Amino acid sequence: MQSVVKAASVGQLAKASCLGVPANTALPAAAVAGPAKTYKKVGTQVRSIHAGNVDVPDFSYYRRSATKDPTSDNKSSIENRNAFSYVMAGTLGVSGAYTAKALVNQFVSSWSASQDVLALAKIEIKLADIPEGKNMTFKWRGKPLFIRHRTAEEIERERAIDASTLRDPQTDEDRVQQAEWLVILGVCTHLGCVPIANAGEFGGYYCPCHGSHYDASGRIRKGPAPLNLEVPVHEFMDEGTLIVG
Template identity: 55%
Template sequence: MALRRSLHGLAPRLLEQWQGGLAMSSLAGMRPQVAFGDGDQTAAGSIFGRFLATSADIATGVAHGMSPTVAAVKNPTNMITYDERNHERFAPGDPSKRAFTYFVLSGGRFLYASAIRLAVLKFVLSMTASKDVLAMASLEVDISAVEEGQTVTVKWRGKPVFIRRRSEKEIALANDVDMASLRDPEEDSARATKPEWLVVIGVCTHLGCVPIANAGDYSGWFCPCHGSHYDISGRIRKGPAPYNLEVPEYKFLDDNTLIVG
């Protein structure tokens, strides 16, 4: 019985609160939209209704004595009218703004590309040989005064270069060699572009000493440091040296001019 009396006392209060909510919504200019279930459209179903508001509803709430903040909280809406009296609004994709944006972006990318190009050029130029190095890259030699059987020494890139004018006998002797007997087998024709002229770097392949011309057991070059003997083609024949004398790059401009390098 006590529970029944409590329920009878609670029902009028719930009805009074629901009616008060409807009165407040009418003051705010709101229109209730009631969502009903599968049952009848009864007054009880309106308790679960939803209220939709616009900015006009907020203005109505302010007119009834509410502050703008309270009216906005009580009437949430996404339909807002902005005050554009103090500023101008541009639509998305405005042509004037688009052109300025493209200009700024393009200008920045051009500056970046120019800076990268300059850095690459500076790096490449730093790797290029200087003028003094390029001047030493090749050597022009006048060989018109070199007699048959004579060896002259010139300096190229800080190294001695032997230039020998060989006789017919020396050429025949250089070709009459068994390749199997050589430590570093190499044909004489592969070492001399013109059989009459032999051009080799005058550095012993053992420890870098400078051999003596027209000396040794094979009438070529002899290294007195450790006893390496080279033949008339500059090939190692005896001693500790492991390889033949190196042949540099060279070419003949004419019969009297040789370019080394």
């Protein structure tokens, strides 16, 4: 390092330069001319460029027609270019929204009930198979379903009850669509036990687990149950068929 500093102080540093010129071309005079007196020219390297064999890429095919002319004004084509950008952005936005909607629908539909569950969503019952004064039990959605063919005496007795005196006030008319048919779920509203039909102090249903008594309209009359037996959604058809669900 000391030798380099000493050489610089006496002006003995050399300078090398590199110059690229086309092939078969004489070296310019400026390339061999000596620089300032401080430096001493010791060599020049010449590298030839074979211009005839170099392929210059042409991207004019990918350019817009309005921008191919280098002398054209950029402001004259800004409206067309903006319109193209807006159309592309709108198309991509609509396509993205449609794709997102399809994905969300597919995801939500995967949560829906399977075909075997939907098949049990409704049950069809022939009312002619249930004699008057009897209660029949069916299975619906994994729960016991009570269908009671009530007699005229039961209908008259239940409709004579003052609903305001009941724990869960409901009139008999509010719980049945046809007076002779009572459709309820056989699940006690206390702890989910299955009551016994045609039993209890009121001639309706009795839950032996904790002593809840229901009348022939499925209303709680005695015991710990807080609510009446649930009435599911049902519909009577013209051919004497009941559809529950």
